[in-house]
Amino acid sequence: MTTDLSAPARRSTTTAGRGNSPRPPFGVSAVSVLAVLIALFSLVPLGYVAYMTVATGWDTAVGLILRPRVGELLLNTLLLMAATIPLCLLLGVAGAWLVERTKLRGHRVWAVLLAAPLAVPAFVNSYAWVTAVPSLGGLGSGILISTLSYFPLVYIPAAATLSRLDPAIEQSAAALGLGAWRTFFRVVFPQLRIAMTGGALLVGLHLLAEYGAFAMIRFDTFTTAIMTQYQSTFNGAAGNMLASVLVLFCLLLLLAEVRSRGTARYARIGSGVQGKALRLPLHAYQWPAQLFLLALTALAFGLPLFYVIRWILAGGADIWTASEFLPALLTTFSYGLAGAAATTVVAFPMAYLAVRHPGWFSKSLELSNYVTSSMPGIVVALAFVTVSIRLVPGVYQTAGLLVAAYVLLFIPRALVNLRAGLAQAPKELDEAAQALGKPPLLAFIRVTLRLTAPAAAGGAALVFLAIANELTATLLLSPNGTRTLATEFWSKSSEIDYAGAAPYALLMILLSAPMTYLLFQQSKKVAGQ
Amino acid sequence: MTAPSTRRLPEHRVAPSVAATTNSHLQITDVTKNFGPQAVLKGVNLSVAKGGTTAIVGPSGSGKTTLLRLIAGFEHPDTGSISLNGTLVAGEGAWLPAHKRHIGYVAQDGALFPHLTVGQNVAFGLDAAKLEGGRRAVAARVAELLEMVSLDAAMAKRRPHQLSGGQQQRVALARALAREPELMLLDEPFSALDAGLRVATRRAVAKVLAEAGVTTILVTHDQAEALSFADQVAVMRGGKLAQIGNPFVVYTRPADRATAEFLGDAVILDAWLEGSLATCSLGGIPVRRPPAQGRVQLMLRPEQIRIAEDGPIRGVVVDTDYFGPETTVRLKLNVPQEVAEHADHRYPGGGEVITIRHWNASIARPGMELCLRVVGEAVAFPMED
Numbered sequence: 001m002t003t004d005l006s007a008p009a010r011r012s013t014t015t016a017g018r019g020n021s022p023r024p025p026f027g028v029s030a031v032s033v034l035a036v037l038i039a040l041f042s043l044v045p046l047g048y049v050a051y052m053t054v055a056t057g058w059d060t061a062v063g064l065i066l067r068p069r070v071g072e073l074l075l076n077t078l079l080l081m082a083a084t085i086p087l088c089l090l091l092g093v094a095g096a097w098l099v100e101r102t103k104l105r106g107h108r109v110w111a112v113l114l115a116a117p118l119a120v121p122a123f124v125n126s127y128a129w130v131t132a133v134p135s136l137g138g139l140g141s142g143i144l145i146s147t148l149s150y151f152p153l154v155y156i157p158a159a160a161t162l163s164r165l166d167p168a169i170e171q172s173a174a175a176l177g178l179g180a181w182r183t184f185f186r187v188v189f190p191q192l193r194i195a196m197t198g199g200a201l202l203v204g205l206h207l208l209a210e211y212g213a214f215a216m217i218r219f220d221t222f223t224t225a226i227m228t229q230y231q232s233t234f235n236g237a238a239g240n241m242l243a244s245v246l247v248l249f250c251l252l253l254l255l256a257e258v259r260s261r262g263t264a265r266y267a268r269i270g271s272g273v274q275g276k277a278l279r280l281p282l283h284a285y286q287w288p289a290q291l292f293l294l295a296l297t298a299l300a301f302g303l304p305l306f307y308v309i310r311w312i313l314a315g316g317a318d319i320w321t322a323s324e325f326l327p328a329l330l331t332t333f334s335y336g337l338a339g340a341a342a343t344t345v346v347a348f349p350m351a352y353l354a355v356r357h358p359g360w361f362s363k364s365l366e367l368s369n370y371v372t373s374s375m376p377g378i379v380v381a382l383a384f385v386t387v388s389i390r391l392v393p394g395v396y397q398t399a400g401l402l403v404a405a406y407v408l409l410f411i412p413r414a415l416v417n418l419r420a421g422l423a424q425a426p427k428e429l430d431e432a433a434q435a436l437g438k439p440p441l442l443a444f445i446r447v448t449l450r451l452t453a454p455a456a457a458g459g460a461a462l463v464f465l466a467i468a469n470e471l472t473a474t475l476l477l478s479p480n481g482t483r484t485l486a487t488e489f490w491s492k493s494s495e496i497d498y499a500g501a502a503p504y505a506l507l508m509i510l511l512s513a514p515m516t517y518l519l520f521q522q523s524k525k526v527a528g529q
Numbered sequence: 530m531t532a533p534s535t536r537r538l539p540e541h542r543v544a545p546s547v548a549a550t551t552n553s554h555l556q557i558t559d560v561t562k563n564f565g566p567q568a569v570l571k572g573v574n575l576s577v578a579k580g581g582t583t584a585i586v587g588p589s590g591s592g593k594t595t596l597l598r599l600i601a602g603f604e605h606p607d608t609g610s611i612s613l614n615g616t617l618v619a620g621e622g623a624w625l626p627a628h629k630r631h632i633g634y635v636a637q638d639g640a641l642f643p644h645l646t647v648g649q650n651v652a653f654g655l656d657a658a659k660l661e662g663g664r665r666a667v668a669a670r671v672a673e674l675l676e677m678v679s680l681d682a683a684m685a686k687r688r689p690h691q692l693s694g695g696q697q698q699r700v701a702l703a704r705a706l707a708r709e710p711e712l713m714l715l716d717e718p719f720s721a722l723d724a725g726l727r728v729a730t731r732r733a734v735a736k737v738l739a740e741a742g743v744t745t746i747l748v749t750h751d752q753a754e755a756l757s758f759a760d761q762v763a764v765m766r767g768g769k770l771a772q773i774g775n776p777f778v779v780y781t782r783p784a785d786r787a788t789a790e791f792l793g794d795a796v797i798l799d800a801w802l803e804g805s806l807a808t809c810s811l812g813g814i815p816v817r818r819p820p821a822q823g824r825v826q827l828m829l830r831p832e833q834i835r836i837a838e839d840g841p842i843r844g845v846v847v848d849t850d851y852f853g854p855e856t857t858v859r860l861k862l863n864v865p866q867e868v869a870e871h872a873d874h875r876y877p878g879g880g881e882v883i884t885i886r887h888w889n890a891s892i893a894r895p896g897m898e899l900c901l902r903v904v905g906e907a908v909a910f911p912m913e914d
Contacts, residue, residue, distance in 0.1 A: 428640045431603050432701075434627040435634035436654030437708055443628070450644055 032361070035349040039365045042372040042408055048383035049247045052240040064241040077221050077249065080142050081207055087147045088203045089196055091296060092154025098289050100162035103279045105286065110293050111159065115152050115520040117300035119512035121469040122149040123212025124505045127493050128304035130216055131311070142219040148300040149213065150206050154199030160523040161195040167278045180280055201257040208249055209376030211472045212490060222246040223378050223472070230382065230476070243379050250374040308505045315499030324488070325503060332468050332484040339406035339467040340460040343414045346407050347459070351418035356427055373412040380405050381476035402477045409473060410466045414459040417522070421455020458522060465515035469508055554579040554744045555600065555712060560609035562595055569595045571768035572609070577744060577761070584747045584755035587765030588791065593748045597714050600746065601634050602627030613712065633705035633713040633743070638721055639697040641689035647700050648685030651675065654708045674703040677737055695726045702734055706741065713738060715747040719754060731758060752792045756780055764788050781830070782817065786910050789828045796834065796883045800827040802909055810862040810881050811842050814907045825909040833904050834885045836892065840900035846893050847882055856890040860899065
């Protein structure tokens with residue numbers, strides 16, 4: 001027989017009957033029910049805001065919203081976002097491009113240093129700047145501090161995208177007659193769109209949610225105003241209406257991000273091994289570039305670190321009172337660990353459905369999570385305070401309620417990691433274990449859970465970091481007398497005991513540093529997916 | 530049943546399932562399966578004999594992987610039933626989960642556990658507590674299994690990602706063999722390998738399975754692999770089995786035109802069939818078991834059409850493709866003398882372009898006239914409307 005042996009080699013081997021066959025979403029009904037419950041729970045803050053707006057009544061609501069004070073907050077918030085988001089985009093993309101795409105000397109070190117400011121909580125940054133320039137206050141300093149705190153949120157995804165970008169695309173552009181600069185703007189820059197819109201959304205949401213950093217420099221935004229209202233009237237209609245406007249802003253930001261993300265495909269098309277990224281020579285621009293990065297990291301990371309250490313030196317041994325210091329550290333650790341564990345457990349069914357049973361069902365679950373993730377801490381906290389007092393007074397100001405709030409606030413961090421981890425543990429491995437005689441549950445534990453463990457741990461670490469630096473929700477929801485690093489830092493610096501606050505600031509930075517590095521490393525892996 | 534070692538000799542290549550239907554190891558009856566609105570399997574019947582080798586071959590999306598997953602117990606059939614050794618395992622209210630079916634399964638990419646070493650992977654299905662001699666016995670068994678698939682025992686300490694694709698597939702096979710399954714399911718296990726390695730790995734796997742006497746079902750979209758691997762080939766198309774039979778039979782006497790073209794290159798000509806003789810542009814050709822009379826479609830394999838100096842048929846070379854060991858020649862057939870002379874002849878064709886193969890590139894240049902001879906019988910299909 002002369003059957004053509006070369007024919008099969010030309011046939012596609014990738015579409016072997018699996019893959020896109022639609023699976024019924026309710027195939028794993030227990031997980032589905034669980035996920036629905038979690039999604040419903042996650043909609044509590046949004047439901048609260050909607051209910052409060054309706055309950056307040058149209059006339060009262062309009063009266064509370066249309067007043068000069070709200071106009072002032074609106075103007076502040078809009079100006080803050082209008083200035084900070086473009087600045088963060090500019091610094092983040094420029095930094096990422098220099099680090100990933102030019103022959104910048106020491107680009108490996110710069111790559112890490114540019115992500116480092118993320119290890120400094122914004123309110124610690126604010127504290128350092130107030131120390132450095134005591135006269136700071138108002139919009140300008142709000143822009144300065146938030147830009148320096150948040151530009152890594154653009155830098156990290158942009159750098160990840162640039163490092164994963166297939167150089168063959170740029171080579172094709174060059175072959176089509178485009179010069180280096182035109183290649184960057186016509187080919188590379190559009191590829192950064194997802195990273196930039198995603199980064200811009202994160203910066204915007206942080207700007208809306210941040211309390212400590214702006215309160216310290218007496219710059220009023222919706223969040224600080226809600227906090228002030230809460231502290232004076234506990235649970236007034238005025239505060240609730242401000243929260244409604246704030247939530248509206250968050251939803252608008254989400255919508256804007258979805259719209260501008262577009263539908264074009266940016267993943268790498270085709271198979272084969274990707275080549276190494278091209279790096280442009282900087283020539284005469286080497287020193288200006290180095291100076292620019294030096295100035296940026298000095299202002300964003302060096303300055304806060306310098307002033308924290310200076311306060312520690314100035315405070316001497318007196319500020320290290322173990323009786324205050326150790327309990328705060330212990331409490332932070334306990335909440336961090338409990339919150340990280342709870343968040344990971346809660347996120348697992350969601351991630352499982354999204355990876356193993358993609359479809360409208362898991363999409364809508366994700367959407368509910370996505371919306372919740374945009375809710376500022378202050379709104380989640382307000383919602384939990386009100387709902388718990390009205391419906392289940394027993395849980396108000398308990399550790400459990402605070403952990404539940406942490407879960408809602410930080411579930412996306414765990415989800416992203418778990419999804420990536422589950423993608424590494426395909427269903428086929430589970431089935432292979434079953435075919436080898438392991439009952440489904442045992443197969444799941446020994447294969448899927450085991451393979452997802454590293455990613456879950458990474459996600460849990462990020463949640464832990466977020467909880468360790470969380471201030472707003474902790475202030476509102478923690479049981480009386482709870483003292484975490486963040487709240488201790490806050491109460492001390494509010495009493496202008498800057499030296500006393502310094503050890504807590506240093507500890508938060510030290511705790512955050514390894515996690516920031518982890519986040520930076522992970523972004524490089526996730527970018528290609 | 531013949532001994533496994535001789536079963537692979539050409540003269541023994543008769544499907545055992547055809548020979549002895551009472552001795553069926555796996556019986557699939559009227560199985561259907563839908564994924565949402567999409568019907569993937571539309572009534573499949575298949576019987577596999579004990580110790581036999583069956584290849585389920587079909588294009589992508591024909592439902593062959595789904596059928597394998599149903600046999601393995603990863604999916605439930607919507608209707609119909611599946612029984613193993615006469616025991617119902619799925620359908621009619623019965624259900625035996627995958628881990629109790631005692632079926633070996635090798636996936637397309639091997640599906641080795643990345644967090645375990647090669648040795649741990651092979652030992653995954655072994656239970657140290659149940660094995661006499663405990664852990665030592667497990668280690669010995671792992672070494673034995675690795676040797677069986679021609680891998681060095683030192684490989685046991687490596688991680689799956691340190692192995693080549695072919696080695697990974699062998700480890701997957703060793704892992705599946707560890708529990709001594711009576712039925713082995715292979716889901717395109719060679720398709721991810723490159724051409725040379727694919728043939729070598731296929732041979733090695735076939736040898737191991739034959740020596741172990743394991744009933745084997747191979748799913749593949751590669752017709753050459755199916756024909757060379759199995760003693761029973763089941764051709765799957767659109768969720769149904771279009772033809773089941775011994776490889777030689779399905780290749781030379783396909784049930785329909787689509788099967789003919791799927792299993793290999795085919796020369797299809799319009800012809801006029803009277804009795805068991807078909808007349809077409811290639812002259813009169815005998816047809817085995819004529820399905821109809823009058824106008825039919827005639828199928829020949831390209832290798833049945835030989836270039837011969839004394840051949841009665843003539844054709845002019847249109848163009849050629851050189852492949853090294855052989856050349857594909859496209860020929861425009863002349864209208865045969867008898868047809869041209871007899872105006873009342875009801876033979877419908879003339880002047881078709883056909884593709885044949887030849888080893889010698891130099892004798893076929895465009896424009897040259899070649900003499901051809903047809904060897905063997907043709908298959909006739911009723912005309913499609």
